[in-house]
Amino acid sequence: MLKILIADDSKTARMIIQRCLEMVGVANCEYVHASDGIEALTIMRAGGVDLLITDLNMPNLDGKGLLLAVKSSPKLTNTPVIVISSLVNQALEIELNSLGVNSIINKPVSPVKLLECMESIMEKGFIS
Amino acid sequence: MIFPPDSLxxxxxxxxxxxxxxxxxEEVVINQFVANKWPQVENSAWWACIELFPPPISGEVIIVVPDALMNRFTEATLGMGDEPPLAEENADALGELLNTLCGRLLAMRVGPTHTFRMGLPKIGRGDTMTQEGNNHKLVDCLVEDDHIYLVVPNQFWDFNAD
Known part of the structure; x- marks a missing residue:
């Protein structure tokens, strides 16, 4: 069973993301929620996370800090990452891609946008 | 109101x-833009505020939503059933709505080559909303018969994307 970690300081945003994934058929999964980067990193270090979906603007440790920690950890670096944020434009996309992000979605998120990301990540063999 | 396609x-x-x-x-229409006016905030109304950090634009964006409409927004956002939303659910849903709105506003305004930053949403009710200074425009909007108000800093207009 796929374990998907959703990190966002807004419970509303986390629920919207999970609902969108369930709507496009990503149902047979274990969903885990984190409300900031530190909580997300703790969950990831405990192991078993197959996909990280994260916001950027979070308290304590933001999305970029979380990404840097994940990508610099030999144990976590291969975990695929989707960033879902309201801060995204072309300049930030370039920066995020250089940090090793697999896919980027602008808020508001939709099932269609998430489906495209999931298909792209699956096609590249990061998850199955 | 109908606006020229490339206007702010x-x-x-x-x-x-x-x-x-x-x-x-829900569908929203803009009723009017008013310079330097603060919205009338009923005691039960919800407000959320996000600070925009320079560069490129600084100031605060504020949204004010009446209580009954906020309940409807939260029910729709969370796909809720018969139970009315809890206060913390309304607060979180409004914060996320403004967070998303601010991101769209900034992305559309500053263009593809500038990055931008903003703070985390602060949420409150009624007259706890700070109304200081006259360096903004009030956007008076309608969702059906309910008014929602958006306060946008003048720097949004003053910023030069070039």
Whole structure:
């Protein structure tokens, strides 16, 4: 069973993301929620996370800090990452891609946008 | 109101309608723009505020939503059933709505080559909203018969993308 970690300081945003994934058929999964980067990193270090979906603007440790920690950890670096944020434009996309992000979605998120990301990540063999 | 396609008023309308329609499935229209006016905030109304950090634009964006409409927004956002939303659910849903709206506003305004930053949403009710200074425009909007108000800093207009 796929374990998907959703990190966002807004419970509303986390629920919207999970609902969108369930709507496009990503149902047979274990969903885990984190409300900031530190909580997300703790969950990831405990192991078993197959996909990280994260916001950027979070308290304590933001999305970029979380990404840097994940990508610099030999144990976590291969975990695929989707960033879902309201801060995204072309300049930030370039920066995020250089940090090793697999896919980027602008808020508001939709099932269609998430489906495209999931298909792209699956096609590249990061998850199955 | 109909705005010229590339005007700043059109950017605000597009960001607002895109956010409200996709998150809470409601249509929004802009009634008027008023310089330096603060909204009348009923005691039960919800407000959320996000600080924009320079560069490129600084100031605060504020949204004010009446209580009954906020309940409807939260029910739609969370796909809730018969139970009315809890206060913390309304607060979180409004914060996320404004967070998304601010991101759209900034992305549309500053263009593809500038990055931008903003703070985390602060949420409150009634007259706890700070109303200081006169360096903003009030955007008076309608969702059906309910008014929602958006306060946008003048720097949004003054910023030069070039």
């Amino acid at each position: 008023e059109a950017i605000i309308f597009n960001a607002l309608s895109e956010t409200v329609e996709s998150m809470v499935f």
